[in-house]
Amino acid sequence: MKALEVRGVRKRFGRVTAVERVDLAVDAGQFVGLIGHNGAGKSTLLRIITGLLRPTEGTVLVGGVDVATSPREARLRMGVVPEEPALYPYLSAREYLDFVAEVRGVGGVEEALELTGLGPDADRLVREYSQGMRRKTALAAALLGAPGLLLLDESLNGLDPPSAARVKGALRQRVDQGATVILSTHVVETVQAVADRVVMLAHGRVVADEAASALGGGGLERLFLERLAETM
Amino acid sequence: MSAHPYLHAYRTRRGHRLAARRPLDWGVALLTPLVGAALLVLPVRSVFLGFLGLGDAALAEGVEAVAIRFGFAIIGIFSIDVYGALVRGGDRAVLEHLPVDPVGVVRYELARLALERGWIPALGAVLLVPLALEGSPVAWAATAGVLAGAAAAGWTVSALILLGAVRVAESPAWGPWLDLFRGHNLRAQAAFIYAPGLSLVVGGAGVWAAAWGAGALAQGQALGLVGLAVPWALAALAWAALPAVAASTWYEASAVVAEIDGRFEALADPEEGRRVYLDWAVRLLPAGWRVYALRDLRAGWRGRRGWITGAWVGGVGAALVGWAGSPAAPARAAAVGCAVALGTGLLPVLLSRDEPAFLRAWLPSGGLRAWGARAAVALAWGQAALLPSLLTVGVRHGLGALPALVLWVEAAAVGAAILSTLSGRLMERGIWIYATAAAVASAALAARVMG
Structure with a gap:
């Protein structure tokens, strides 16, 4: 297939x-x-x-x-990273990934944060992120559940x-x-x-x-x- | 894991948003609605509750009429809210890529709206308190019941009809029916345009029955409870039907909306995208003001279109009030027009708040020319509060009734434009300051206009 x-x-x-x-x-x-x-x-x-x-x-x-x-x-x-990712501005990256993991019924949030290098900033609100960090957050979300x-x-x-x-x-x-x-x-x-x-x-x-x-x-x-x- | 991930994430977001507020903002945010509601009681008493003290028969008839008006307004507001939540809202942009449970998402959106908009029927009930004090507590409670029923029916029936519109939008079977009344709109767009109207008809039928029930209860007839239950029955039916419709249409809505946007993009004349409501009017302004006026017209139309079109909806409301045969109708229309003009006046404050911080830091402010242009733009938008009622009052009550109407509404519009432009300099705090001042001015003008 x-x-x-x-x-x-x-x-x-x-x-x-x-x-x-x-x-x-x-x-x-x-x-x-x-x-x-x-x-x-x-x-x-x-x-x-x-x-x-x-x-x-x-x-x-x-x-x-x-x-x-x-x-x-x-x-x-599938996991999707759009050109301009839409994220919840009043969630931190970790909270957003927790949400996506719940929706997908999977785990692996810490691993996704680690892979994309978001770890140190994972508890800051997305509204404070640069465009690059938003892309990394969306990518980490897309990787969840492999x-x-x-x-x-x-x-x-x-x-x-x-x-x-x-x-x-x-x-x-x-x-x-x-x-x-x-x-x-x-x-x-x-x-x-x-x-x-x-x-x-x-x-x-x-x-x-x-x-x-x-x-x-x-x-x-x-x-x-x-x-x-x-x-x- | 949470049983309701959407609601759980919403609560977390809400917590962060509230935590970002400063203490002063909290105080102002809590006090302003209370003060505003207290001040609006008087104009509402003058405009909508004139039947109080005229006897039991007038009370029953008046309760029915006021319940219908307020109930229809609530259904209208909620049908537009539901469109934002289920079809084009920010949540969809986040969720549409994910394997969400469509039924769970729709239920979450309705729960979110109930939390965020529940104050609207509550405010309606507060504004009608004179009904309890000067009429009867039962009549007030029944009318409040109508408003609560209108809210329940407004949310659920609108959700069902809007999600059904997704199916209708691209269905070949429905195409010929849509062609009958879509005009130059795309079929899919016509389905969405007319869905809120259908919600108003279906939900409105429930409100009509409930309003009759409220009138009957005001006269001591227990049968009125049956009428009062009708919107709740409609809501229960719609709620029961929602899962099946949501499961088959929630994802599809993204494709339908993208199709509409893509078609318009393909049709668009590049110049068309730059045109906005009232942009022709900048040539009437001094040369130095024009660039700022055009900026505000564009930013307002693109960012706050609902507020600007809402001014026309309010203006039409004033016109309907002015169409009544009562000799007091022109004064009532003027009171409503003043309130609409003052409400529309919030736009300049919102525009100030919407401006990106880096632009404020890096661009020259424009000084008096920019603020003058903003006030002029606000005044232009505020004309929507007056124009529709000029027609109805002029036709129904003669041209002699117009000067007073124009004088009062224009005074409110000019005052609103100046006050809100000044309040805009205070950013977030300016919203609450202006809203409080507008509520006070609205109450004072209504009292003065109505004598």
């Missing part, structure tokens, strides 16, 4: 097409970098995968569960270098344990540093789907620019 299957997904808003016939199958234990220019459709595709947006056509299965018809079961199988699929939308932006390295390490560790990570970003270097596979979106279409190892050196950036130029 695939960790994620996106079958013939198309999304239109009136006359505007945001995502055009995307097919994607991702095995367990893969780190996929989803890259594309601003407005390429990355966030729309991620919102469809998380069930927050319904596709005009097509289906999404997470661990074999249809996101549209079984939203709760699908969410149990879901099979982690979806991260531009989630490494705004992290200081040590935090970014720590988070990349934590994600890599989860992938080695069999989880699947999909990291959406427009920063080519980030994908090159962590991903096993690169899926490139331009104007709502998948224009490249390659193993990262086949794109050594500046290959990814070159491919990105070439494919983008072809779609213009």
